[in-house]
Amino acid sequence: MSTCREVGELIPWYVNGTLSTEEAQLVASHLVSCEACRDELAQIMRINLEVKRMFGEVESIAETAKAEVIERAKGKRLAKIDLGSFLLGFSFGANYHKGKLPVRGDLRLLGRRIPLISSKKEAGND
Amino acid sequence: MAQVRELLARVAKQDDAAFAQLYDVFADRVFRYALTLLHDRHLAEEVAQETMIAVWNGAHRFAGRSKASTWIFGIARNQAFTLMRREQKAEKMPKPDLIQADPSNLILQQEKVRDALDDLSADHREVVYLTFYEGLSYGEISGLLGIPEGTVKSRMFHAKRRLAEAMT
Numbered sequence: 001m002s003t004c005r006e007v008g009e010l011i012p013w014y015v016n017g018t019l020s021t022e023e024a025q026l027v028a029s030h031l032v033s034c035e036a037c038r039d040e041l042a043q044i045m046r047i048n049l050e051v052k053r054m055f056g057e058v059e060s061i062a063e064t065a066k067a068e069v070i071e072r073a074k075g076k077r078l079a080k081i082d083l084g085s086f087l088l089g090f091s092f093g094a095n096y097h098k099g100k101l102p103v104r105g106d107l108r109l110l111g112r113r114i115p116l117i118s119s120k121k122e123a124g125n126d
Numbered sequence: 127m128a129q130v131r132e133l134l135a136r137v138a139k140q141d142d143a144a145f146a147q148l149y150d151v152f153a154d155r156v157f158r159y160a161l162t163l164l165h166d167r168h169l170a171e172e173v174a175q176e177t178m179i180a181v182w183n184g185a186h187r188f189a190g191r192s193k194a195s196t197w198i199f200g201i202a203r204n205q206a207f208t209l210m211r212r213e214q215k216a217e218k219m220p221k222p223d224l225i226q227a228d229p230s231n232l233i234l235q236q237e238k239v240r241d242a243l244d245d246l247s248a249d250h251r252e253v254v255y256l257t258f259y260e261g262l263s264y265g266e267i268s269g270l271l272g273i274p275e276g277t278v279k280s281r282m283f284h285a286k287r288r289l290a291e292a293m294t
Contacts, residue, residue, distance in 0.1 A: 008283075009279040009282075009283065012257050012258070012264075012282050012286065013257065013263055013264050015258075016257055016258060016261045016262075016263075017261070018261065018262065018263035018264075018266075019263070043286075043290050043293065044286060046293060047239075047254075047258070047286060047289045047293070048258045050236070050239045050243075050289075050293075051243065051254055051255070051258040051259060051289075052258055052259055054239070054240055054243060055158055055162075055255060055259045056259075058158055058161060059167075060154050060157070061153055061154050061157040061170075061171055061174055062171060065153065065171055065174065065175055066146075066149055066150075066153065068175060069149060069153070069175050069178045069179060070142070070145070070146060070149070072175075072179055073142075073145060073178075073179060073182040073183075074142070
């Protein structure tokens, strides 16, 4: 026979659905006969909803972060030239990556990036 | 999740397209996780970026013993603590901008729960986040944080008591 304390410790993970079948059955059978633990379950279900809602409200990571990461992943930046503005401009970049020098030139037109030059590196194995 | 493992395997072979997909799946989740630890958007963004770069450079080291997501969160956690040490202000930071409040639709109880969540220690908030937002098992959290399962449960016990108080 499981105690309220043992079951209470498992309820958060009963709610998020990650208990093993045996543990989930243990919790479920205890809940049938224990009103206090049913109240605890209801409370944790509310906490679960509130936490999801609150963390869900957090403003996402900046869109610009992705381009930076992708660029950095492609290698060490050797040079980057930016001319013009976000609406109309040109950028040219050269990176060093595993003995290769991928270069890329883009035209920026009304906020869209249009590739002009790209020497795509070949996929390799580590 | 087989799809993520597949993506990681392709990233290990320096597949740009797979990395972009992996970024879309994880960058924001890592950012939110880092925010629960650091309470600073700028630093959390830095953690997310450094984590994704580390994934790109280290995907070939993923041994498949844990879920890919747990492995990535582990990297994020290390990055966050490295930054935390650098900044040495994790616990001293001003009131967080963890949640962007919309005053028009807040009700009093939600505000109280929000405050209670913000006031939890970083250790307790982390367990709450990983359990309810990321849906990790207590075993996975134990592995990720490098603490006994009993400690995970105990942190959850204290955190939920504080949150429950705010809800009454």
